[in-house]
Amino acid sequence: MRTRMALMYSLLWRLLLILVHVNRALFSWLHVRIQSWKGRLWERAATVLLLPISLVGFPDFQNNLNHGPDANVKPITEKRTGGGRSRCLSDGKSLKKIPVHIGLLVAEEEPSYPDIANVVVWCMAVGISYVSVYDNHGVFQKNNSRLLEEIKRQQQDLLGVDGSMHSVEFLSSGSDQHQHNVVSCRPTVRVLSPDDGKQSIVHVAQQLCRSVENKERSFKDINVSMLDLLLRESKNIPDPELVVKFGPVNSTLGFLPWHIRLTEFISLPSHRNISYEDLLGALQRYGACQQRLGQ
């Protein structure tokens, strides 16, 4: 009797998962249709229809649907932004706040370089000065030259021939950069991997422990600001205010644990065929976040 019950629950569980996947597929299909129809009425009707069905839903998705393209954003017919840099800049100015450092966390298998390059270029065009790209396999790290090429190509597409005048600082963990506390005027693109996370903290810890071993300091001197300073000296990565996560996996997957204490996380379903509107939507949602900082 007990095994029969267990079997029944097991089947019911599988059914539940199937329902959720069907629901998600329906939502994403609808999302695509809505974008092409562009009718707000349809958006509302669809949301109302599907909301009772989606028990678990796909909360991020629903958010995407509800905070759809803003009335201020002029509808774009093409996927790639057609307006050029000045348009992106004006969109950036209309946002309540822009992050100084945006992290692009790709939680999907087999990343698509042109799409990521697109997002990077749009971020910079909107006025974000530090863009980092991360995946937990270190794929971007291994292929960073390919990524750089794609970014240069997309930059030319977006900005036209004079795009190359706005040079970009491209950093990866392999390259030597002794930036210390100098703030670069050029927008920076940084490729990150899991080693930039916990392993960097461990290196700083080793550094401190060695200096204690050599009697250069006492363990009592170690405090949060010292650790923070040393981390910034070795890898001058500013704290990201916003991380946009692409893909269905709901985890940071080892992304810069020390730096993300106050970071806002906004999820987008995928980076493949991503549109400028999707990114702008995410930035608008970021603009609405209010930080109380403990108070």
Next chain:
Amino acid sequence: MNEALYVFPGQRGRPSVLFQSRGGLVPCRSREPGLQLTVKSISGCKCNAISSKNGTLMWEPDAFPFVKAKTCTDMSWIKEGELSLLEKISANILKAGPMPKHVAFIMDGNRRFARKKNMERQEGHMQGFNKLAETLRWCKHLNIPEVTVYAFSIENFKRTEDEVDGLMELARQKFERLLEEHENLEKHGVCIRVLGDLNMLPLDLQQLIAKAVFTTRNHNKCFVNVCFAYTSRYEITNAVREMAWGVEQGLIKGSDVSEALLSECLYSNNSPNPDLLIRTSGEVRLSDFLLWQTSHSCLVFQSVLWPEYSFWNLCEAILQYQLNHKSIQKARDLHREHQALQQLEADRACVAELLQHHSNGKPVDSQRRQEALLHYTSCREERVRDFLEALKHKRDSFFSDLCSESLLA
């Protein structure tokens, strides 16, 4: 003392309820979720004993000594009770899939809840605590043995003095209550741990906490970790400091420092990493909570306010965990492999350096190198074991010293 409830006819025919707390008489509205009370008698009230404050009637404690309702259980850490049939069925369906063994909660939204319901802020926090007790009950029924909650951040010290004092007072009451029901805790096998920089708290609260932790330290059926005066950066810094202490004591070498060792020096070293982190009230950030431990956890952000959290919200979060389980497991395994590889590389480098010293530049054969590596690794592991033993002793003494201090006081 805390549980005395006084009931008298209030406005619009609804009984108005007050309870006696350390700070005097505090109003609370009736019909609050989780507030169970049996009214013994409602008698008329003499007008001169009552004063009105913001529409809620309050009176002097001696006026109606015999109108005393049954002790309500809303202050307790443990809520008894089975799940409803529908809840039981849903729980059984979920349990057919992979279940998280450790869930972390950022219980956000108490103040917004209080504003929404026109309550005092302090009441919002109390409702929040009630919800915690209920959540622990649900977790027990869902066979989730470990729960970690973010009760008070070091950043929260920046709040107004009133609010901070109020929260400290609430903590005192809760830990006192905990000590009162230690038999119940033993029956359920609940082990309470408090994580954080406890020396930032007032001494009497530290002593209460130490007693609570000390009394429940051997229980092992379910574990509740309360993060109090905690931020993740302070925790990581403290772990580094402990390792540096170990180096200064000569227990370990600087080269023994690794990711695994740092994890063992965190406040949460007795717990596995959380499988699932839930934040309520719609905020989508981690606010310096378990940043190291949740690097490969399932993060679920829910917009419900914490005092309004329901069993179904919890089920929704667990379902998200189950949907992400395989991919997160894969990422965890990858990370673990990478970590092991890095440790091996580090050990090899140390051995190579040592051999170079001893052999004075002469080449070493691979067999000797392999033997040296094995020997070095086992020595390192022994050093680390001894160090961790010493660290555990240091931490246990901290709590037992505070306990004995409070006994003498």
